[in-house]
Amino acid sequence: MLDNLQFLTKKGLDYKDWKLDSEVMIKGLHFTPLGYKFLVDLASSMNFGRLSNQTKKKSLITIERINNILNMSPLYHYEKINGIKLISTGKLITKAKLYKLTPDSKNIKDKKISSIYLEEKSNLVNFFNKSDVTIYKSINNVKPIIKDGISYNITKLF
Numbered sequence: 002m003l004d005n006l007q008f009l010t011k012k013g014l015d016y017k018d019w020k021l022d023s024e025v026m027i028k029g030l031h032f033t034p035l036g037y038k039f040l041v042d043l044a045s046s047m048n049f050g051r052l053s054n055q056t057k058k059k060s061l062i063t064i065e066r067i068n069n070i071l072n073m074s075p076l077y078h079y080e081k082i083n084g085i086k087l088i089s090t091g092k093l094i095t096k097a098k099l100y101k102l103t104p105d106s107k108n109i110k111d112k113k114i115s116s117i118y119l120e121e122k123s124n125l126v127n128f129f130n131k132s133d134v135t136i137y138k139s140i141n142n143v144k145p146i147i148k149d150g151i152s153y154n155i156t157k158l159f
Contacts, residue, residue: 018047021067029076032101032158034116039070087120100125105145105152114151118158125155 008016022043030036042061076099078086086092087099102117102125119125125136129146136155138144145152 015047018043021071025070027075028073029158030070030073032076032099032118033073036070036073039066090120099158100140101156101158102128102153103156105154117153129153 004020007013022040025031025036025040031040039062046062075088078088100119100122102119104114104116117128119128122133122136125131126133129136129148131146135146139146140155140157143154145154147153
C-alpha cells in the first residue's frame with residue numbers, strides 16, 4: 002500500500018527500513034544472533050540517526066548485509082488458517098516450541114561459543130540431563146542451568 006507512494010523526505014528511507022525490519026521479524030530471524038544484531042544496527046540509523054545535525058558515521062547497513070539477512074531461511078511460517086508452523090519440522094506451534102540457550106559469557110574461556118536453539122522441552126531435558134521440573138523452574142524463574150561448566154540461560158522464543 003505505501004510502496005506506491007513517493008516520499009520526498011527522510012521518512013521514505015525510514016519507511017523502507019521499517020519494512021525491512023518487518024520482513025526480518027516475520028521470518029523469525031530476529032531470534033538469531035545475526036538477525037538481532039542487524040535490527041539493532043538498522044534501528045540506530047532510523048529516525049534521529051538520519052538527521053543532518055548528527056555526526057556522520059559510516060552506515061553499518063550495506064546492500065550485501067541486507068541481501069545476506071533476507072536470504073536466510075525463516076525459522077517459522079505463519080499461515081492464516083493454521084497459525085505458526087516450524088519450518089524444520091512442519092509442525093504447528095500450539096505452545097512454546099523453540100528455546101534459545103544463551104551461554105553466560107563471564108564463565109566462558111572460549112568466547113566462540115554461541116547460542117543454541119532447541120525445539121521442544123524434551124530436547125532441553127536431554128541436553129541438560131535434568132528433569133522436566135528443573136527445566137520448567139529454570140525457564141520460569143529465569144535461573145541458569147550449568148552444563149559442562151557453562152552456565153546457560155533459557156529463553157522461550159515461541
